[in-house]
Amino acid sequence: MSGEDANRPFVREELLPALAPPMQYRGVIGWLRAHLFINVLNSVLTLIVFAAIIYFVNVMWHFFFVNATFTGVAREDCLPNPGACYPYLKANMGFFIYAFYPEPERWRVNIAALYSLLSILALLWPSFPSRKLSAVNFFVLLPVIVFFLLYGGVFGLQVVETYQWGGMIVTFVVAITGIVFSLPLGIFLALGRRSKMAAIRMLSIVFIEVWRGVPLVTVLFMASIMLPLFLPSDMSPDKLLRALVGVTLFSSAYMAEVVRGGLQAIPKGQYEAASALGLSYWQGMIFIVLPQALKKVIPGIVNTFIGLFKDTSLVFIVGLVDFLKAIDMSLVNPNWATPWTRYSGYAFGALFYFICCWSMSRYSVYMENRLSAGENKKV
Amino acid sequence: MSMSETNTNAEPMIRLANVNKWYGDFHVLRDINLNVASGERIVICGPSGSGKSTMIRCINGLEEHQQGIITVDGIEVAHNLKKLHEVRREVGMVFQQFNLFPHLTVMENCTLAPIWVRKMPKKDAEMLARKFLERVRIPEQADKYPGQLSGGQQQRVAIARALCMNPKIMLFDEPTSSLDPEMIKEVLDTMVDLAESGMTMLVVTHEMGFARQVADRVIFMDEGTILEQNEPKEFFANPKHERTKAFLAQVLH
Numbered sequence: 001m002s003g004e005d006a007n008r009p010f011v012r013e014e015l016l017p018a019l020a021p022p023m024q025y026r027g028v029i030g031w032l033r034a035h036l037f038i039n040v041l042n043s044v045l046t047l048i049v050f051a052a053i054i055y056f057v058n059v060m061w062h063f064f065f066v067n068a069t070f071t072g073v074a075r076e077d078c079l080p081n082p083g084a085c086y087p088y089l090k091a092n093m094g095f096f097i098y099a100f101y102p103e104p105e106r107w108r109v110n111i112a113a114l115y116s117l118l119s120i121l122a123l124l125w126p127s128f129p130s131r132k133l134s135a136v137n138f139f140v141l142l143p144v145i146v147f148f149l150l151y152g153g154v155f156g157l158q159v160v161e162t163y164q165w166g167g168m169i170v171t172f173v174v175a176i177t178g179i180v181f182s183l184p185l186g187i188f189l190a191l192g193r194r195s196k197m198a199a200i201r202m203l204s205i206v207f208i209e210v211w212r213g214v215p216l217v218t219v220l221f222m223a224s225i226m227l228p229l230f231l232p233s234d235m236s237p238d239k240l241l242r243a244l245v246g247v248t249l250f251s252s253a254y255m256a257e258v259v260r261g262g263l264q265a266i267p268k269g270q271y272e273a274a275s276a277l278g279l280s281y282w283q284g285m286i287f288i289v290l291p292q293a294l295k296k297v298i299p300g301i302v303n304t305f306i307g308l309f310k311d312t313s314l315v316f317i318v319g320l321v322d323f324l325k326a327i328d329m330s331l332v333n334p335n336w337a338t339p340w341t342r343y344s345g346y347a348f349g350a351l352f353y354f355i356c357c358w359s360m361s362r363y364s365v366y367m368e369n370r371l372s373a374g375e376n377k378k379v
Numbered sequence: 380m381s382m383s384e385t386n387t388n389a390e391p392m393i394r395l396a397n398v399n400k401w402y403g404d405f406h407v408l409r410d411i412n413l414n415v416a417s418g419e420r421i422v423i424c425g426p427s428g429s430g431k432s433t434m435i436r437c438i439n440g441l442e443e444h445q446q447g448i449i450t451v452d453g454i455e456v457a458h459n460l461k462k463l464h465e466v467r468r469e470v471g472m473v474f475q476q477f478n479l480f481p482h483l484t485v486m487e488n489c490t491l492a493p494i495w496v497r498k499m500p501k502k503d504a505e506m507l508a509r510k511f512l513e514r515v516r517i518p519e520q521a522d523k524y525p526g527q528l529s530g531g532q533q534q535r536v537a538i539a540r541a542l543c544m545n546p547k548i549m550l551f552d553e554p555t556s557s558l559d560p561e562m563i564k565e566v567l568d569t570m571v572d573l574a575e576s577g578m579t580m581l582v583v584t585h586e587m588g589f590a591r592q593v594a595d596r597v598i599f600m601d602e603g604t605i606l607e608q609n610e611p612k613e614f615f616a617n618p619k620h621e622r623t624k625a626f627l628a629q630v631l632h
Binding site for chain 1: 482
């Protein structure tokens with residue numbers, strides 16, 4: 001049909017068949033073209049990035065595998081190889097995990113860890129047969145049982161004072177307690193900050209701004225050094241407990257602001273509909289507003305959790321030996337002093353933090369997808 | 380005034396006496412007096428910003444009035460939470476933006492308040508919800524989420540949700556204003572059904588056909604005052620106030 005004819009009224013006799021897109025827009029070639037080599041600048045950037053990746057992977061490959069020492073018993077085995085020193089990690093693993101926790105009692109830590117892991121899995125796994133059971137287990141039974149397993153003093157278990165706790169034990173105890181308490185506390189603070197009651201609102205604002213306004217290091221110093229000045233001399237709260245409270249309150253202030261962001265994203269109509277149906281303030285919050293608000297800020301909540309997890313490495317400042325501090329302490333051991341020991345230790349530390357934080361991140365992505373599966377579906 | 384006097388024979392279902400309200404310095408409701416008898420259907424119209432939504436939102440306490448007295452079924456709408464809850468149990472409300480709960484299914488939207496406010500067993504609440512979903516003609520959508528329904532269907536769910544609380548009064552705040560034209564009718568039909576069942580209704584709307592068909596009284600508001608009220612035939616045939624005439628000339632075409 002020529003151009004002129006196109007304007008003439010007509011009726012098509014048969015439908016046009018669907019055709020495949022032209023070669024350069026489909027398959028592998030189409031993908032490469034569209035994503036990597038769409039124009040000169042993009043092509044150059046692609047090549048530079050590829051070169052950087054290859055260089056980096058190559059360095060890593062040599063450090064962790066080619067030049068690494070896999071077997072041995074002492075520093076002499078690692079000394080000649082300019083790569084990771086795995087025997088050092090192996091020999092110190094117990095110290096990284098338990099630090100000064102007495103060796104004969106370490107089975108208690110193992111049981112507590114296994115029980116905690118199972119409880120966390122049960123809690124986080126959405127299709128666990130009984131959600132109520134897993135929640136009660138996690139929030140009520142777990143803290144009590146784990147505390148008495150680690151601390152002892154019951155059923156003939158030897159008492160292990162908290163100053164003997166260390167390594168991953170301290171890291172996980174601080175992180176998990178902080179995570180579990182900072183979320184509800186943050187929610188209350190966020191609701192308080194939006195409250196119509198001026199006193200509660202002021203209190204929440206002051207609390208949030210004070211805790212956000214000081215570095216965590218200061219908080220920990222205050223908790224361990226200043227706090228005893230204000231308390232009667234015979235009262236000296238546990239050092240670990242003080243750090244725990246400090247970390248939790250610190251994170252809860254950040255959490256409050258994340259949650260507040262979610263609350264603000266909920267249209268006023270949702271509050272009104274809840275009120276108009278006769279729901280009380282708390283019913284409206286629990287059933288209507290919070291489920292929607294928290295869902296919107298899952299990335300922010302998990303972000304705060306991840307930050308908290310990594311911040312636990314600051315508790316060494318008040319004399320607690322957390323996982324990172326344990327690595328640090330192992331480095332001064334002359335039995336393992338090689339130029340590569342430091343790299344090996346910190347690389348392992350980095351890997352540990354990365355695995356923990358990345359799992360949290362993946363879980364949050366999974367939950368986001370799962371929660372939005374129903375309602376975002378359009379017909 | 381003659382209209383409201385004829386309706387005060389029995390104790391009125393809703394009574395507004397000398398109600399005033401301000402937003403800051405802006406006088407949004409000016410000396411409102413209104414009595415609504417049980418089973419009466421009232422349509423409220425007027426230009427935007429005339430205070431008609433604010434007035435019906437004062438009736439279930441979503442907005443606070445600053446002077447005057449509002450009573451609903453003998454209970455004073457005061458700003459104490461206990462009284463407010465009592466009032467809100469008797470008053471259902473349908474919003475312009477539907478305000479369904481997007482994270483709950485249609486069924487859960489309908490059963491939440493009966494279960495938690497009326498303390499109804501879940502089974503009974505679901506039976507009740509099914510009854511009302513059938514009444515608004517969407518029983519088959521019970522397990523879907525609001526986002527999967529059309530606007531008209533969503534608004535009918537909102538009506539069913541309000542009815543599940545067995546209210547004595549239903550307030551409609553421009554229920555069809557945010558709907559596509561082809562969905563307005565299905566919602567209006569539902570409302571006509573409801574009106575025929577004897578429900579006390581206050582409807583803020585510009586749907587004059589609906590007013591003609593079901594209203595016992597039409598109220599015209601402007602600048603926070605009730606300028607004119609009359610039975611629909613007379614209201615549309617013989618508007619008295621200049622502003623009413625001007626308004627009707629705009630909306631009736």
